[in-house]
Each structure stands twice: as structure tokens, then as C-alpha cells.
Amino acid sequence: MTAALAEKGIRAVPPAGITPPRTARRRRRAVDDGTPRWQIYLPLGLYLLFTLVPFYWMLLFAVRPAGSTSLVPWPATGEHFAKVWNERSFGMYFQNSMLVGVATLITTTVVALCGGYALARFRFRGKSAFMLGLLCSQFIPGALMLVPLFEIFRNLQLINSLWSVIIAETVFQLPLSIILISGFIKNVPMALEEAAWVDGCSRFRGFCAVVLPVLRPGLIAVGSFAFVHSWNHFLFALMFLSSQDKQTIPVGLNTLIGADSVDLGALAAGGVVAAVPVVIVFAFIQKWLITGFSAGAVKG
């Protein structure tokens, strides 16, 4: 009977106070396909260690008093955080980065949604060439476009405005986002939309009522990707923004490294400040992110 239950994936729980036989315990140490658990957890643990050590190092330097060589973050101090936040204007940089990140997220998602829908649902001349163009644009590094973009923004009076960074980030994010979103939309049966039209919806209304709710994982994937990329991007912010009060976190971090000296405590504290939003974003959206990317990858 126990074997029959196990076949159905139901694990028998022994009554309290009764030790299960050795064979059952051994089986519990293995996963369903018979692989011992340690063969999974040991490599995972080692990989986790490898990934987390740099973070530990950053945290250690961020909370360790200047001059300390302790390998544990105790006694801890908040002096480095206070320094970067107050003296080095990280509060302002944080606010600017957040503005750029959120605006890029919104504009990228909205435009990618429109473009992706057009690619998924309409047949038009040059569609394949357009898709190819989108893919090829991924090979152009941002640095190559720096001077032309600088001139365009200067002529549009957008130099030293956060909009220049938002527009540039959006433009560079769009090709991949459009391709991903169009993949998600192709996965939604056309019959659903048609049913909405039959019920009297316009194309836009039908899209909002039927397609949009199904696209949530895809939108979260594309939006978070756009946010994280613009949050971390350094080059455009450095080049297009000139006043101190417009700078973003990555530029602020770089100013903590001088020509011949570096305040490691402040640099680590700045790194923690820069990493926290990204970690929070991923912690909340990881479920949708994985679903979103895998769903978009099925059909292209």
C-alpha cells in the first residue's frame, strides 16, 4: 500500500514516536528519481558560496570601521552609509536613478507592447526585414552611438535632462523587448480576441480585456529587465548629464574611485545602496520572471 501511495506521489507519514525503517529514511534522503540529495545540494551550496562571497565582502567593507581588518562584520558601523548618503549625495543619485528606472520601465513596456502586438498580429511588407533589423540592432554597442546621440539630444535641448537618459535607455531596450512581447502575444490564441470582437469590443478594448491579463508574466519580465538595465547603466548618464544634481547611482559610485586613492568603505556602502533595489525587484518578481522568459522563448 505504501508503494502504491508513493507511486501516486503521496508520502506516508509515520505516527508520532515511531522511527521509520532505515530503507524509508534512506529513500527520503534521495529525490524522486533516486539521485541522492547531497549530489544536488552540495554543488548548489558551493555555487551559492561562490556567488555570495563577493556580496559578503561588500557588506563587510560597508559596515566595518575604517582601518579594521576584521573578517566578521562586528563591531559594525553606519559611518560609511551616512557618508555616501549625506556627504556624497547618494540620496539624490538614488532618486534620479529611480526616476530613470521607473520611466524607462514604463516607456519600454508600453512601446514594446504596441510594437510586439503589431509584429504578432499583423502581416505587412518588410516584416521579416524589420525583425532582422531589430535583432541586428542588438550588436551595436551604446558607446558607438554616443556622439550622434549626444548631438541629437543637444539639438533637442535635452542634454542635462533625465529625459535624454530615459529615451536612450528605452531605445536600446526596445528591440529585445519587442521581440519578447511579440513571442508572448503569439502564444495567446487569436480566437480569444475574435470572440471579444464578436461581443462588440473594439480591437483596443478586446486587447485590454482579453490579451493584456494573460501577458502579465511577459510584461513583468520585460519591465524588470528594462528597470535593472537602466538602473545599472553608466555610460549614458555620464555623457548626457552634466550637473551634479542630475547624476545617477552608477556615476556616483564611480566618483568614489579617485585617481590615486579610494575610500573602500564608502565604495562598498555605495555598492550596497545600488544593489538593494535590484535585489528587492528580483525577490518579488522571480516567479513571473522565470515563467515570462520561458513562455516567450517557446515561440518566436
Next chain:
Amino acid sequence: MSEPTNPHRRSRLIAATALIATLALTATACGDSGTKSGDEGKGQGKIVFWDNNGGVRTAVWKQIIAAFEKKNPDIKVEYVGIPIADVQKKYDTAIAGGGLPDVGGVGTAYLANMVAQNALEPLTDRIDGSALKGKLVTGMVTSVLAAGGDAKQLYEVPTSANQGTLWYRTDLFTAAGLQPPTTWAGLYAAADKLTDVESNKFGFTLRGGKGSIAQALEMMYAQSGIDTFWNGDRTTVNDPRNIAALEKYAGLYKKATPEADLNNDFVKMVAEFDQGSIGMLQHNLGSYTDHVKAFGKDRIDGIPLPPSTDGGVRTVVSNPVDGLGLFKSGTNKAAAWKFIEFAASAEMNSLWNESAGAIPANTGTAGDKWITDAKPTKAAMDSPNDPKTKIVQFPYYLPDWNSITKADSEPDFQKLLLGKTSAKDFADKLADKLNAAQADYKKHKS
């Protein structure tokens, strides 16, 4: 019979054409480049100042700007801090696309590049007509003249210089019964004696990653005693005495240094030293404040690199000189020049260099208390005045200097440390590139 035209289609076509035309016009519109001739202005109003070492020196610059604005209430200075690692890229973009500041921090390492692009105003006449005349350290003026590639014109007002310094842990030396490393034999012996690999203690830390070549050249010329970079049109980099010195220096790797030094840039190297288990570090005065923060003044000292032979000539290389440049495209040059003059004055120059731990360019600062109190700075300042000290001028004027000594040669230096190439092959390859760059430079100049 022709097909009737769809009015919606036609309007879409017109809209698309208009959009493309607008974008094309926007993209190709000619902006004023960074090299246009500006204007003297009225000597008042707003000026923009780009600090080429932004962040680290922001506080002291804000202090200087506040003092300037108090003295000149009709001039406002907008401060913009640029990260040092990307300042050249930022200047190059602004030169190409416009948007240069009125005043900017400019180092001799990229001065030639900016002069070649016609971005900077010549300053010799302005200096001669100002309170700075005769007040600037001769060695720094010579370096700036050489770096600009024009023997008659200064394209920046020097404000500070740095010098290679041998930092050593006095407490570790005393505990090991060692004398300060004032000779090369003493330096190598101390590196050996202070190393205990099993206990993770090392006598020396070197720079194997980004920026390794300047450091290696400094060690080579200081040991060999060769006091000129060029012998005619051929570089002395691959002189047998320099090759021998390079062999000894690279030989320290893994024998007296941590293995991780292979990838050290200055940040990692200084951080490694400040962890406390390394005896010596060759860097410059700029890291003084970091060492003092880590060890306190009593456990650290800095001295110039030893002379090539006991009591013989001490060869030091020309470290980049930092200064302030006036941009040609500025529309308020009179006010901008007032700011440069003020920032380079003895009082402000002293204030800035005390904060940076560097050597001031204004001779009026020589007797300031902070200089006499900071032993390493005082030693570095006195060293060039010693008749036995010779300065090797690096050819910063070569447009390819940075690419040759960085991207081209740093991987080769790592191969040398790993024993995959010889000191001779490394030096010959570097010398070939420098000789070619010099020939090219002369050809274009003539």
C-alpha cells in the same frame, strides 16, 4: 485606369515621410563643436567647471568655489564632478559634440590629445600677465610644456603633481630588524625577509593589472639610473640595464608578492597593502591618506625610490601633472580665467594639495606647515631639488602613449609575470611600438 488612392493610406505616408525627415534633420543638424572660438565675456555671470577627479576632491573644490564666489560675487561657478576613469571619454564626446565647460581639470596624460583637437586656449600670455607669473614650480611647467607638444605654449596651469613613492611598514621593518629600504639591495633583501607565504605574509605588492606599465617603467629607470627616455629617436626602454632591472622587478612576483597581484590595479594593490600583512608598496603620494587611515602615521612611511647606486644619481620619472585648462569654446573666458588664477593661488593651491596629499605647483606654498608635517610629501618635494636627482620625461605628447602603455602592453606584462615571455622580449616589443609612434609623431609635426 489607375486604382483610386486610399486617403488614410496617403495621410499615413505623408506622416511617415514627415517623421523621417524630422528625425534626419535632427540627427544631421550641425551643432557647434567643442572647438569653436568662444568669447571673453564681461568677466561676470556663470561659468561651468568640470573637476577631472570628481567625488574624491568634491569637498575641497566646493570650499575653493565658495571662497571664490565670496571674493567675486558677480561670478557663479557650477561644479561638475567627473569620475577620473572616464574623464577623457567625457571630454572627447564634448569636443566632438559640443557642450564643453569653461574651465576643466586636465592632466598631462591626455593634454596632448586635447591640444591636438584644438580644444584648449593657450595660456602663456595670460599667466605672464597675472599674479601667477614666476610662481609656478619650474619642473611642473617643463612637464606641461613637454606634454602639450608645443615648447612655447602652456595649455594648462599646473596645480599639482605626484611622485612615485616607496611606502613601507615601519613596524614590520622594526620587528624584523630591517633598515628602511633606501638602497635597491636593501629593498630586495627586505622583500625576501618579510615574506612568509604559509602565513600569508609578503614583502612587496606589485601592480600586474591596469596601470602596470607606468609603475614598471618607474622601477626600471630608478634601478638602471638611465636619465633620458630617448636616445636620439630610439627609446631607452629596452636598454640592457633597463631589461636587467625589469627582470629583478618581475622576479618579485609570487616569490615576495601575493599571487593575486597579477590582476592588481591600484585600487586592489592599495587595498591589499592596507590589509596589513605586506611590507612594501610602490605607488605614489596619492594613497598617503589611505595608508594613514589604515595604519596611523606611526606605522607607515614613504620615501622616494632608492638611487641607482649607493650615493649615486636618483632617477625619477615625470609623473602626470594635474592642472586647470581654459576651453576655447567658452563664452565667458575672462571670468573663467579669474577662477583659474584664484584656484592656482598659493592659499588655494595649498588647501587643495593638502587635501589630495599631492605636491603643490605654486612655489608660495613651500613653507606651509602641512608640508613640513607630512614627511613623505616633503621628501617628494625636496627630491627634484637635489642635484643628484634626474627626471626622465615620459613622452605624454605621443597621441598613442596611452594605448601603447595600457591596452597594448598590459597583457604582455602579465605574460612576463607568468614567465610566458622574457623581460627582453617584453621591452623590445614595447620599444618598437614607442619608436614607431615617435617617428609618426615627428612626421606629422614636420
